[in-house]
Amino acid sequence: MIVCRTLNSLKKIRKPVVLTIGFFDGVHLGHRKIISTAIRIARKTDGETWVLTFDNHPRGVVAPSRAPELLTDTEQKLHILQSLGVNGCIVLRFDRKLAMLEPDEFAEKLTSSIPTLDTIVVGENWRFGRNRKATASDMSRLVPPNVRMVTVKMLKWKGEPISSSRIRLVLKTGALREVERMLGRPWILRGVVVHGRGIGRKIGFPTGNLDVRGRALPAYGVYAVFVKIVSGGKSAQRTRVFPGVGNLGVRPTFNLRRRIKPLFEFYLFGRVKRLYGKKVEVIFVHKLRDERYFSEVQLLAEQIKHDCEQAMKILKTKRFTIFRKCI
Numbered sequence: 001m002i003v004c005r006t007l008n009s010l011k012k013i014r015k016p017v018v019l020t021i022g023f024f025d026g027v028h029l030g031h032r033k034i035i036s037t038a039i040r041i042a043r044k045t046d047g048e049t050w051v052l053t054f055d056n057h058p059r060g061v062v063a064p065s066r067a068p069e070l071l072t073d074t075e076q077k078l079h080i081l082q083s084l085g086v087n088g089c090i091v092l093r094f095d096r097k098l099a100m101l102e103p104d105e106f107a108e109k110l111t112s113s114i115p116t117l118d119t120i121v122v123g124e125n126w127r128f129g130r131n132r133k134a135t136a137s138d139m140s141r142l143v144p145p146n147v148r149m150v151t152v153k154m155l156k157w158k159g160e161p162i163s164s165s166r167i168r169l170v171l172k173t174g175a176l177r178e179v180e181r182m183l184g185r186p187w188i189l190r191g192v193v194v195h196g197r198g199i200g201r202k203i204g205f206p207t208g209n210l211d212v213r214g215r216a217l218p219a220y221g222v223y224a225v226f227v228k229i230v231s232g233g234k235s236a237q238r239t240r241v242f243p244g245v246g247n248l249g250v251r252p253t254f255n256l257r258r259r260i261k262p263l264f265e266f267y268l269f270g271r272v273k274r275l276y277g278k279k280v281e282v283i284f285v286h287k288l289r290d291e292r293y294f295s296e297v298q299l300l301a302e303q304i305k306h307d308c309e310q311a312m313k314i315l316k317t318k319r320f321t322i323f324r325k326c327i
Contacts, residue, residue, distance in 0.1 A: 002088035003078060007052075007113035009090065016047030016118035019110070022126065023164075024053055026071035027080040029184045030123065030155040030162040035084055037152050038121040047118055048087040053077070054094040062099050069216040071164060071171075071183075076190050103129030107142035119148040125161075126151075157182055167216075174219035174287045189215065189264060189282040193275045196265060199254055203301045205308075207265040208275040210282070212248070217262065218284065220249035220291045224311035224318075227266055228281040243315040244268040245307050246282060249291035253300050267304070269312060286314050 004010070010017060020038040024031045035051065042049040055074040060067035072080070074091060081089055092098065101109070106129055111117055120139065128134050134142075140149035154161040162182045170178045171187065179187050189210065196209040208227075225246045230239050246266035266282060288307050294300040 001078070001082040001086055004088065004090045005092070007090060007092075007109065010050065010088075010114045010116075013048065013114070013116055015116060016042070016045045017050055017114050017116050018042040018045070018047050018119045018121060019050050019052060019114065019117060020121040021052040021128070022123065023057060024051070024077060024081075025057070025068075025164040026167055026183055027077055027084075028071075028162055028164065028167060028182050029157075030182075032084065032184060033155050034121060034123050034152045035081070035086065037150065038119070039085055041119050041121065041150065042087075045118055047116075049085070051081055051086050051089045053089060053091055055091050056094050058094045058099065061094050061096060068165065068168060069214060071167060071187075071216045073190060073215075076188070100130055103134035103138055104142050105129075106134075107139055111143055111147065117143075117147050119150055121150045121152065124151050124153050171216055171218050174221060176218065176284055176287060179218075186283050186285065187218070189217075189284065191264075191280065191282075193278050193280060195276060196263070199251075203297055203304075205267045205301070205304050207267050208278075208280065210264045210266075210280070212262055212264050217248060217264075219287070220262065222247050222288045222291065222307050223284050224286040224288055224314045225266060226283040226285060226315065227268055228283070229272070229275070230279045230281070242268040242270045242272060243312065245288070245304070245311040246284075247291060252291065252293040253297065267308070269308065285318050286311075 018038045018041045020034055022031065022034070035049070039049045041047075057067055057070065078089060078091070110120075120143070122136050124136070126136055128139065136149055136151045143149070156162065160166065167179055167182050170182070176187060189212065191210040191212070193208040194211055196207065223246050225244050226241055227244050228239055228241050244266050246264060248264045249262055250260050251263070264282070288310055294303065
């Protein structure tokens with residue numbers, strides 16, 4: 001998949017371009033319905049499917065106080081889009097200049113930058129232009145007659161539309177099964193392993209730590225997880241997968257009187273050498289229990305041992321199913 005940072009990068013494309021536009025946070029099943037529609041149209045016209053998206057949430061620019069925590073970072077989103085069969089992705093930085101474009105200015109920018117633009121595919125709730133005041137119907141009037149507009153109805157689950165905001169709310173409750181049903185895959189937390197305080201090592205369970213700032217998160221607690229560790233250089237990457245147990249929260253046993261930001265730490269079952277600086281993907285499989293305070297460190301160590309035993313039993317039965325669904 002080709003990744004571009006400007007619309008002008010598409011000026012040299014000779015095949016018909018079928019373009020879909022959106023932030024696509026999570027690339028959930030509703031998003032996939034839109035993207036699969038674009039791919040199907042492109043195949044019929046011997047064209048290419050392109051996605052126009054942003055590497056920062058538009059609300060972070062127009063209404064910073066209401067900017068949501070994200071389900072996927074840009075790298076993860078691109079990885080999923082590539083797996084779906086998209087030919088290319090334009091990743092723009094959403095800024096004040098872009099936010100202030102009038103609908104006709106945005107439409108003109110698209111058509112002038114993509115000479116072979118054939119079809120625009122969007123969801124029925126898609127909005128564009130200054131103050132999000134224009135709809136897909138408006139776009140159909142603003143683009144040349146030879147450019148088609150296709151609107152895809154929202155996909156529903158349990159009678160309600162699937163949306164990124166709905167998934168964030170369900171994720172906060174820790175209902176991983178429901179999140180998986182709307183995403184079409186297990187929820188995954190990506191990041192680079194950072195140094196912690198070394199507490200886990202002192203009690204016999206050395207952990208890796210992830211900075212989770214800016215990410216949508218499930219309820220605080222202890223989870224059975226699979227952790228994919230990606231290593232290797234630019235030319236070749238090797239992925240190793242380990243079962244494990246992870247804790248998301250503020251570690252009240254060691255921070256009872258301190259207000260700290262949430263942290264995710266994980267302990268892996270198996271011999272793993274240095275983790276610091278490694279890129280990992282944590283696949284959340286099952287919530288074992290809530291995070292809680294222990295009056296003695298020894299009691300915590302005993303509970304972690306029990307958590308590990310419970311997680312191992314669960315993960316042994318889930319491995320094939322989980323990886324068949326994961327991207």
